[in-house]
Amino acid sequence: MDKIQQLIQADLTELNQVIRQDMNSDVLLIRQISEYIISGGGKRIRPILCLLCGRIAGFSDGNLLHKMAAMIEYIHTATLLHDDVVDESALRRGRKTANAVFGNAASVLVGDFIYTRAFQMMVEANSLRLLKIMADSTNQISEGEVLQLLNIGRSDLTEREYFEVIKHKTATLFEASAQVAAIVAGANPKTEAAMANYAINLGNAFQIADDILDYMGDSTVMGKNVGDDLQEGKVTLPLIYLLKHSEHANKVKYAIENPDLADTDYIINLIKNSQALDYCSQIAKDFVVKAENSLSIFPNSSYKAAMLNLAQISIKRLN
Numbered sequence: 001m002d003k004i005q006q007l008i009q010a011d012l013t014e015l016n017q018v019i020r021q022d023m024n025s026d027v028l029l030i031r032q033i034s035e036y037i038i039s040g041g042g043k044r045i046r047p048i049l050c051l052l053c054g055r056i057a058g059f060s061d062g063n064l065l066h067k068m069a070a071m072i073e074y075i076h077t078a079t080l081l082h083d084d085v086v087d088e089s090a091l092r093r094g095r096k097t098a099n100a101v102f103g104n105a106a107s108v109l110v111g112d113f114i115y116t117r118a119f120q121m122m123v124e125a126n127s128l129r130l131l132k133i134m135a136d137s138t139n140q141i142s143e144g145e146v147l148q149l150l151n152i153g154r155s156d157l158t159e160r161e162y163f164e165v166i167k168h169k170t171a172t173l174f175e176a177s178a179q180v181a182a183i184v185a186g187a188n189p190k191t192e193a194a195m196a197n198y199a200i201n202l203g204n205a206f207q208i209a210d211d212i213l214d215y216m217g218d219s220t221v222m223g224k225n226v227g228d229d230l231q232e233g234k235v236t237l238p239l240i241y242l243l244k245h246s247e248h249a250n251k252v253k254y255a256i257e258n259p260d261l262a263d264t265d266y267i268i269n270l271i272k273n274s275q276a277l278d279y280c281s282q283i284a285k286d287f288v289v290k291a292e293n294s295l296s297i298f299p300n301s302s303y304k305a306a307m308l309n310l311a312q313i314s315i316k317r318l319n
């Protein structure tokens with residue numbers, strides 16, 4: 001990631017300025033909560049994706065691109081504020097979640113503020129197509145979150161249904177980040193399609209990696225608690241694997257259906273003592289390969305190298 005950051009250092013500095021400036025409001029609580037979540041950092045993977053796509057498509061004047069990259073990060077930030085309320089999560093970006101500090105009502109409402117601020121920003125691109133992409137994308141994220149809510153506690157969830165959820169809730173915003181960059185850069189349809197395809201696959205790989213890390217990760221590194229998904233009764237790829245292959249599948253089923261009683265360490269051990277990790281990592285890797293292949297139409301450049309690197313980084317966290 002350091003190498004990518006070096007390459008687009010000037011862009012990232014501008015991006016950070018826009019992210020801070022555009023959050024302005026006369027309402028103190030809005031400033032407090034937005035500052036709280038933004039200063040927690042975050043990997044900024046979506047705005048980085050947007051910036052790289054803009055650069056590879058030949059965008060030269062940065063301002064609008066920075067604005068759009070910040071807008072994407074706002075949408076993401078708003079979904080996190082809402083998500084942590086819905087998931088009743090306590091830790092985000094290495095600190096207490098906004099809902100834990102300021103309460104659910106404030107988190108939801110400031111999430112709405114950030115979300116709608118993003119729409120004010122995207123209007124500045126003066127592109128109906130860009131607006132449509134963002135309207136569709138945000139609508140799909142909501143759909144994915146609701147779909148996931150309906151799937152809580154379902155031990156019969158299929159892989160297909162799981163992939164449907166992660167595409168909606170995560171990959172679609174990655175895709176939009178790439179498309180928005182392509183539009184402001186005036187890229188041709190072929191370039192836009194290649195970048196969009198790269199981004200969807202990157203998003204899927206990223207979410208699968210995140211779902212593995214929810215069991216196998218280190219809370220200090222992730223800045224989130226381990227075992228949250230199980231505690232919520234959320235069925236992700238590692239559990240789908242266990243349900244199909246573990247000799248203790250009945251225990252896994254019981255844990256999913258009674259998340260309050262679920263023993264996270266027990267499930268983590270089942271994962272460790274099975275092929276679940278190899279299986280899930282391989283699927284994430286397959287998405288990474290698809291992402292990389294989508295970039296084949298671009299000539300070699302430092303930006304392309306950075307995008308290939310970003311694809312690897314999305315799963316590197318698993319090693």
Ligand code: IPE
Nearest residue numbers: 042043044045093170207210
């Ligand atoms: C968290 O996204 C939500 C998922 C889609 C897994 P990130 O892992 O990109 O969160 P930050 O922005 O780095 O905190």
Ligand code: IPE
Nearest residue numbers: 079080083087141169170224
């Ligand atoms: C994050 O999803 C929110 C969206 C992708 C819209 P998760 O609930 O799976 O991610 P974390 O684990 O809280 O970051």
Ligand code: MG
Nearest residue numbers: 083084087089
């Ligand atoms: Mg969550």
Ligand code: MG
Nearest residue numbers: 083084086087
């Ligand atoms: Mg969630």
